[in-house]
Amino acid sequence: MTEQDPSQNPADAPVDPLYTHPASPFTQTEVPTPVAFASPPSPTPAIYSTWITYRTQIEFGLSMLAYLMVLVGSVIVVQANPDADWRYFVALLPVAPAGFVIWLFVRALAQLDELQKRIQVSAFGFSLAATALITFGYGFLEGAGMPHLSWTYVLPLMALFWGAATAIFTWRYR
Amino acid sequence: MLRAEVAWSQAELAERLGVSRQTVNAIETGKYDPSLPLAFSLARTFKRQIEEIFEAEPIPT
Numbered sequence: 001m002t003e004q005d006p007s008q009n010p011a012d013a014p015v016d017p018l019y020t021h022p023a024s025p026f027t028q029t030e031v032p033t034p035v036a037f038a039s040p041p042s043p044t045p046a047i048y049s050t051w052i053t054y055r056t057q058i059e060f061g062l063s064m065l066a067y068l069m070v071l072v073g074s075v076i077v078v079q080a081n082p083d084a085d086w087r088y089f090v091a092l093l094p095v096a097p098a099g100f101v102i103w104l105f106v107r108a109l110a111q112l113d114e115l116q117k118r119i120q121v122s123a124f125g126f127s128l129a130a131t132a133l134i135t136f137g138y139g140f141l142e143g144a145g146m147p148h149l150s151w152t153y154v155l156p157l158m159a160l161f162w163g164a165a166t167a168i169f170t171w172r173y174r
Numbered sequence: 175m176l177r178a179e180v181a182w183s184q185a186e187l188a189e190r191l192g193v194s195r196q197t198v199n200a201i202e203t204g205k206y207d208p209s210l211p212l213a214f215s216l217a218r219t220f221k222r223q224i225e226e227i228f229e230a231e232p233i234p235t
């Protein structure tokens with residue numbers, strides 16, 4: 001019968017890594033080659049709360065409302081003063097809220113993730129090409145005698161194609 | 175599926191990665207290949223190597 005020192009219990013002894021034993025074939029002779037590029041820093045997770053989503057929509061809605069109010073106001077004022085020297089400035093006033101809408105739009109684009117940005121780039125490309133094709137086509141038709149259409153139709157047409165293309169490209173990644 | 179092992183929803187994983195749920199879904203269904211930074215984030219989130227999560231397409235001969 002052998003008595004074992006409790007402190008010498010082999011079950012308690014820490015297990016040595018294989019390569020530390022002199023006879024081990026797992027001899028570690030050199031450190032692993034470091035990777036050429038360090039991993040990128042962990043991105044701060046964006047907060048996707050309903051409040052953020054609604055805030056963007058509320059800001060967008062309010063600025064569109066402001067744009068429409070300034071637009072209607074300026075049209076009324078310009079029509080009431082057709083000979084005033086300042087009518088051009090008043091006619092240009094709706095550009096200011098429209099610029100704010102565009103700023104909100106660009107900010108919303110910057111908050112998209114990589115797949116959503118890819119979808120938007122495809123949708124914008126489609127919208128640009130389709131609008132160019134239609135406006136050029138109608139320009140040639142105007143040369144042949146079709147009635148002249150206002151330039152203000154171009155943007156709604158572009159927006160229409162952009163919306164449709166966004167829906168189609170989003171559906172493709174579903 | 176790795177996400178099922180940790181019992182996260184697509185929305186939960188998307189929030190951890192800082193992307194939309196749509197993007198997580200597109201990666202899972204193989205319709206979208208993530209960028210290298212997003213692939214690293216995925217690997218870090220699941221505490222794996224990138225090669226354990228993604229497979230390179232065979233080089234056409």
